[in-house]
Amino acid sequence: MATNYATVTWDQLHRDARQLAEILIPRGPFKGIVAVTRGGLIPAAIIAREIDCRLIETVSVVTYDEEEQGQPMVLKAPAAAGDGEGFLIIDDLVDSGVTAQIVRQLLPKAVFACLYAKPSGKPLTDLFVVEVPQETWVLFPWDTAPLFIPPLARKGSTAG
Ligand SMILES: O=P(O)(O)OC[C@H]1O[C@H](OP(=O)(O)OP(=O)(O)O)[C@H](O)[C@@H]1O
Ligand SMILES: Nc1nc2[nH]cnc2c(=O)[nH]1
Ligand SMILES: [Mg+2]
Numbered sequence: 001m002a003t004n005y006a007t008v009t010w011d012q013l014h015r016d017a018r019q020l021a022e023i024l025i026p027r028g029p030f031k032g033i034v035a036v037t038r039g040g041l042i043p044a045a046i047i048a049r050e051i052d053c054r055l056i057e058t059v060s061v062v063t064y065d066e067e068e069q070g071q072p073m074v075l076k077a078p079a080a081a082g083d084g085e086g087f088l089i090i091d092d093l094v095d096s097g098v099t100a101q102i103v104r105q106l107l108p109k110a111v112f113a114c115l116y117a118k119p120s121g122k123p124l125t126d127l128f129v130v131e132v133p134q135e136t137w138v139l140f141p142w143d144t145a146p147l148f149i150p151p152l153a154r155k156g157s158t159a160g
Contacts, residue, residue: 002067002137008116010141016115016129017043021050023127024088027111031086034059034078034110036103039092039140043115047090057081059089059106061099067137072098077106084110093138094121094128 008016024030024047032055035044041058048056060075081087084107093116094100100112101124116138117128132138 002135004133004136005139006132006136007139007144008141013042013115013141014046017046018050020113020115020127020129021047023129024111024113025051027127028088029053030088030111031055032057032081032088034081034084034087034089034103034107036061036089036091036099037076040090040114042142043092044090047088047113051088053088055080057087059103061102063099069096069098072102074102074106078103081107081110083108087111088113090114092116092140093132094118094125095134097121097124100124 030053033044033048033053034057035041037058037060057078057080059078061072062075063069063072087110089103089110089112091114093114095118097120100121104112111126113127114125115129116132117125118132118134
């Protein structure tokens with residue numbers, strides 16, 4: 001279980017994805033992008049727009065049920081990307097690195113990039129934008145919703 005949470009807003013995610021696109025441009029041009037579903041889908045869409053790439057393939061790897069890590073399963077292979085030559089793989093983050101390792105085995109010649117990287121997964125990336133401590137759980141905009149919290153002065157109050 002994580003000891004800390006880091007909330008990423010839509011604005012921050014958009015800025016980080018644009019920054020990743022900027023550092024990816026010198027590594028291109030890319031024939032296509034392979035988005036690691038589901039978390040890589042939105043970052044891949046933002047990056048595809050910035051690097052002017054219209055061919056998007058997906059690979060589906062399921063590892064986590066909420067915060068519990070289980071046995072990774074490939075639900076869909078990235079058939080259109082061959083051995084990955086000329087392709088760019090995009091995921092939202094690497095944590096243990098297990099998902100990245102599986103995807104890299106499927107596409108050994110592709111470039112692997114993600115927005116956020118924890119220390120265990122970092123060596124499996126070619127490029128990332130922000131390092132996050134291992135014990136921090138990243139809350140993406142699609143994981144959260146704004147909710148009412150009472151004013152500090154009323155916290156613990158028994159009246160009203
Ligand atoms: O480095 P790892 O320890 O493998 O963790 C990273 C993976 O975990 C999350 O995906 P998840 O399995 O939760 O599926 P989702 O993208 O469909 O939400 C995240 O989107 C990465 O793909
Ligand atoms: N949302 C989210 N999914 C993950 N999958 C593996 N690590 C994480 C994390 O920190 N946040
Ligand atoms: Mg994922």
